[in-house]
Amino acid sequence: MKQLILMILKPLSFLPAILMMCVIFNFSAQTGVDSGNLSYAVSHKTVEIGNKVLNKNLEEWEIDEAAYRIEYPVRKLAHMTEYFLLAIAVSFPFYVYGVRGIALMVVAGFICVGFACGDEYHQSFVDGRGPSVKDVIIDSVGVFAGIIAVRICCFTILAPFRMLERRRRKKAQIRRRKKAYR
Structure with a gap:
């Protein structure tokens, strides 16, 4: 039954x-205009929240100016974050x-970076957008950060359970050998 459930869930x-x-x-x-508007809206909201939290009392034009200044980094950080999550x-x-x-890094990296390349190619068909090698590099940084995060997480969280399972199997194997010699 457990095998059947795993076969379905995996x-x-x-x-x-x-x-x-x-x-x-x-x-x-999204078109270039829509994408730019979304990036600007996120940047504007970020500056507004920062203004409130830090009690800067910025004027609306100062918030707009700051949002415009951080729009490009926000856009590139969004690229990196999307591919980190992927x-x-x-x-x-x-x-x-x-x-x-290493096999995990190669397989997952190949899939994600390949998807980033395909995604940039896809953007060449979208109005106001175009492919960018720079974006693929930024996406790749997010990809490898995500893969490393998974490796660290799995190693620190799951490794102790795997060690316990190995010990249990080894003890069971020793017991079977002892029974065989009796």
Whole structure:
């Protein structure tokens, strides 16, 4: 029964990765104007919140100016964050299937960076957008940060459980050997 449940649930572990790919694709399908407006809105809200939290009492024109200044870094940080989350969503299922170490970095990295390249190509067909090698590099930084985060998380959280399971198996093996000699 446990094997049947695992056989059904394991493939579903890729669902978050597919959903994240859809989110990224939809953001990339926005026109250049829509994408710029979204980046500016996020930047403006960030400055407004910072203004309130830090009690800066900025005028509206100062908030607009600050939002304009941080719009580009916000946009690039969004790129990195999207691909960070994609890398996590891609890496965990492979980890569940037993892909670990360098193989995890290569497989998940290849999928995510390949998707970033395809996404930039897709943007070449969108009005006001275009492909950018710089964006692929920024996306790749997010990808490898996400993969490393998964490796660290899985190593620190799951490694002790794997060690306990190995000890349990070893003890069971020793018991079977002792029974065989009796």
